[in-house]
Amino acid sequence: xxxxxxxxxxxxxxxxxxxxxxxxxxxxxxxxxxxxxxxxxxxxxxxxxxxxxxxxxxxxxxxxxxxxxxxxxxxxxxxxxxxxxxxxxxxxxxxxxxxxxxxxxxxxxxxxx
Amino acid sequence: xxxxxxxxxxxxxxxxxxxxxxxxxxxxxxxxxxxxxxxxxxxxxxxxxxxxxxxxxxxxxxxxxxxxxxxxxxxxxxxxxxxxxxxxxxxxxxxxxxxxxxxxxxxxxxxxxxxxxxx
Numbered sequence: 001x002x003x004x005x006x007x008x009x010x011x012x013x014x015x016x017x018x019x020x021x022x023x024x025x026x027x028x029x030x031x032x033x034x035x036x037x038x039x040x041x042x043x044x045x046x047x048x049x050x051x052x053x054x055x056x057x058x059x060x061x062x063x064x065x066x067x068x069x070x071x072x073x074x075x076x077x078x079x080x081x082x083x084x085x086x087x088x089x090x091x092x093x094x095x096x097x098x099x100x101x102x103x104x105x106x107x108x109x110x111x112x113x
Numbered sequence: 114x115x116x117x118x119x120x121x122x123x124x125x126x127x128x129x130x131x132x133x134x135x136x137x138x139x140x141x142x143x144x145x146x147x148x149x150x151x152x153x154x155x156x157x158x159x160x161x162x163x164x165x166x167x168x169x170x171x172x173x174x175x176x177x178x179x180x181x182x183x184x185x186x187x188x189x190x191x192x193x194x195x196x197x198x199x200x201x202x203x204x205x206x207x208x209x210x211x212x213x214x215x216x217x218x219x220x221x222x223x224x225x226x227x228x229x230x231x232x
Contacts (some may be wrong), residue, residue, distance in 0.1 A: 001175075040218035042158070049208050049222035050150075050158065061220065093158050097218055100163065100172040102148070107157040 002026050002096050006105035012113040019081040021108045023094035028074045031098065038098035041070055041079045043090045044107075050093065054079065086112060115139035115221050117209050122226030129199050129230070135192040135209030135223055143167070143187035146212040148219060149194050151205035161207070162194065177203075199230045 003026040013019040029038045037057035042050040052061045054070035057077055067082040081088055089112060094105040121133040135147070149161040162173045162183040171183050182195040192209050206227050210219035 038216065042219075044152075044158070049225055050210075050219075051222070052213075052218055052220050055213065055218040055220075091157075095158075095160075095218070097216055101174050102160045102163065104158040104160065 001101055002029065002099060002103055004094055004096055004103050004105040006092075006094055006108050008108060009106065010109040010111065012111045013084050014113045015086065016083050019084050019088070019110055021079045021092050021094075021110070023072075023077040023079070023105050025075045025077075025096055029096045029098035030074050037073050037077070038096055039070075039072070039077050040095045040097060042093045042095065042104075043088075044093065045090045053092075081110075084112070115211075117211065117221055117223035119207065119209055119223045119226040122207065122228045124229045124231060125199055126232050127200060127230055130195070130197045131199065131228060133194040133196065133207055133209075133226060133228070135194075137190045137192065137211070140211070140221075142185075142190040146215065147185060147192045148210045148212065149183060149192075150208045150210050150219070150222075151203075152208070152225070153202070153205040156205075159205075163212075164192070196228070199228075201230050204228060204230050 005024045007022045039057040041054040044050040058070045069080045071078050091107045093107050116138045118136045148163040164171045164183045168185050180198045184193045206225040208225045209223045211221040213220040
């Protein structure tokens with residue numbers, strides 16, 4: 001199974017500043033035939049289901065604000081939230097959908113400083 | 114509106130069984146693979162099981178293999194999870210989630226249904 005490891009486990013950032021969350025996979029999730037990374041990011045707020053934010057490592061899901069961006073390839077990925085807003089407080093998860101089981105990272109709790 | 118609605122959660126004793134359902138609407142259910150994902154108290158998301166669009170291919174997490182069975186009825190636009198031999202560690206909110214496309218990310222999620230395994 002592919003193990004997904006996020007860092008940090010928790011993060012406190014001031015409003016208007018940048019938040020950066022990292023995700024590392026135990027093996028590459030880059031599919032060579034289409035050159036796509038099978039890596040997604042989800043946002044989960046308390047009492048709500050997860051929401052897809054980024055797919056294929058860097059593509060924003062429809063309706064997601066452009067302050068959210070994803071980068072990386074192979075085994076190392078980053079979710080960046082520019083100009084942090086109060087509504088961005090949540091737990092963020094990375095997930096690989098390259099192979100079953102489609103494992104998630106342990107989550108990163110993002111709070112306001 | 115694209116929607117997934119889970120039902121069937123509740124309190125069950127260890128060793129007991131429960132069947133979860135997920136009713137889909139607003140999209141062509143039979144064209145998409147589907148999944149179950151759970152969130153245990155104080156823990157992170159755990160993918161539990163997935164099923165192909167036609168139901169012929171199923172996959173499971175090691176933690177539930179041999180105890181849980183995923184299935185679907187495309188004529189009823191409904192996904193199921195039969196859970197047997199339940200353990201305390203199966204206590205969680207269970208979400209159904211739709212694949213964007215073949216081997217895609219999970220773009221639509223239900224609100225979840227709570228399963229509590231306790232004596």
